[in-house]
Amino acid sequence: MVFIRWFLGKCILLINALTLPKPMLRIKADQDKVDKKTQFFTLYQFEACPFCVKVRRFIRKNSLKIDLKDAKNNMANKSELVNNGGKHKVPCLKIEKLNEKTMWLYESDAIIAFLAKETELS
Numbered sequence: 001m002v003f004i005r006w007f008l009g010k011c012i013l014l015i016n017a018l019t020l021p022k023p024m025l026r027i028k029a030d031q032d033k034v035d036k037k038t039q040f041f042t043l044y045q046f047e048a049c050p051f052c053v054k055v056r057r058f059i060r061k062n063s064l065k066i067d068l069k070d071a072k073n074n075m076a077n078k079s080e081l082v083n084n085g086g087k088h089k090v091p092c093l094k095i096e097k098l099n100e101k102t103m104w105l106y107e108s109d110a111i112i113a114f115l116a117k118e119t120e121l122s
């Protein structure tokens with residue numbers, strides 16, 4: 001079972017590496033605006049988790065700058081996630097905003113929907 005999980009994880013990483021989406025290009029002023037919106041976002045994730053790969057691909061495709069934290073091997077990151085987010089489940093987006101309570105958003109689809117809305121430039 002451990003081997004099958006390890007093998008599937010490697011397959012996911014290989015397929016991901018071979019099919020990486022091309023990052024979108026924005027004019028500098030727009031990229032600066034987007035960077036400002038994401039500057040206090042952090043994604044807690046596992047390298048080979050398919051749901052995390054899905055979110056990381058969205059981040060890459062949309063040229064978002066978001067810190068990634070490994071919550072599998074790094075015990076400090078894992079504790080931060082469990083103690084503040086409430087569960088050891090990834091992906092989880094930590095959302096810090098000025099003068100607002102920090103939010104911990106679980107579920108890959110919810111994270112992608114949130115990031116799409118948050119970084120939309122009108």
Ligand SMILES: N[C@@H](CCC(=O)N[C@@H](CS)C(=O)NCC(=O)O)C(=O)O
Binds near residue numbers: 049088106107
């Ligand atoms: N429906 C969730 C599924 C997330 C999920 O199952 N994540 C797994 C890793 S792939 C997890 O965190 N498992 C907990 C653990 O391994 O401790 C999503 O789309 O984000």
